[in-house]
Structure formats: structure tokens, C-alpha cells
Amino acid sequence: MSDLHYPGFKSSDIIASVGKTLETSTDAEKQSQIKKTNGIFELRVSNANKEEAVWTIDLKKAGTVYKGPAKPKADVTIILSDETLTELASGKLNGQKAFMTGKLKTKGNMMLATKLDAVFKSTKAKL
Template structure:
């Protein structure tokens, strides 16, 4: 999924890998993940240069990762490129990042907590 790549963002590598996991996932497994998560996550990621890129993880209908904002995500998460990489690696605690302002959430905060499980599950499949 090279169309997910964004120059200067480490996040794009992780999300490209996640998209690959979704693409290879058997349909039954993908439907179970969609049913379990039931949400659309919009990630607004800012890199060290202050440039922002937006990705969307759709685990409500299609089970895929796309680039660019959507009209009504269930949850919009704003964070830095480094914070996202830390979350994906399991080195950063999402609650701690939220409490210290390193991660901002608009929309369904409880749904945002499910993203951690999605990232960990995908990492296990890589």
C-alpha cells in the first residue's frame, strides 16, 4: 500500500504494514475484527517539522487503512509521529500520553482505547 506512504512520517510505515495485515486477513477474521472494534479512527499525525498527515483506519465497514480525512470519524486522535511509533511499539502507554497531552481525542474516547488492541494484534501478525 504505497499510497499510504508520507515522506517524513515513520507512522506511514506502520500503517502500511497494518494495511497489509488487513489485506491478507481471511474475510471471516476481518469481519470478526470489524464486529469487535466497530469504529472509524482518524489519526492526525504531526511530524518533527510540524507537517501534518491524516490516515483513517476503518474498522466499521471495510477493514482497511486509507489516507486523508473522512467526514465523520467515530474518533479523531491527534498525536505526534514519535508518540504514534511509541504506541505501536508498545513503549508508550496510551492513557499516560492522553493524560500528559501527548495524545488528544475527539469523539468516542472509549473507542480510542480499542486502537491499542488493533495495533498489538496487527504487530503479532507481522
């Protein structure tokens, strides 16, 4: 597995665990997750030092997570802070509430962004 960590980002561990979960899933589990999600997420995460980390979660074809912008184009780009992503993944913050309060912005298929919660939940269930 490629290194998914960016120094200075708490959410690196979360993204790495999503990657590990997908990597260790059986083909059937991976195909099921791809079928349920059917999208490519590009996460643009900024930290307190105004640095940006970019990760892509491909749940359309490959079922992989990697550093950098989406190739091919993301179905939805989610722009948020490191803290917001950490709260979303832990379940402390609801995605809809984060969007409504301006803590999370999207570009592209906004309805697909709602499926990211399920991705985090299934990762948590497997860990």
C-alpha cells in the same frame, strides 16, 4: 493497495503494516476485528517539521486503511505526534498514559480510542 506513506513520517510504516494486515486477512479475521472494534479512527499525525499526515482506519464496515480524512465521519479523531504514534504501536507507550500526559488528544468517542491499542497488537501478532 494504495500508498499509505507520507515522506518524513516514521509512522507511515506502521500504518502501512496495519493496512497490509487488514488486506491479507481472511474475511472471517477481518469481520472479527470489525466486530471487536466497530469504529472509524482518523489519525492526525504531526512530525517535527510541523507537517500533518492524515490516515483513516475503517474498522466499522470496510476493514480498510487509507490516506486522508474519514468518509463517512470518523467516530474518533486522534491527534498526536509521529513519535508518539511510533511509541504507541511499538508498545513503549500506553495510550492512557499518552492521553494523561497530553501527548495524545481525541475528538469524538474517547472510549473507542482505547481500542486502537488492540489494532496495533493484532497487527504486530500477524507480522
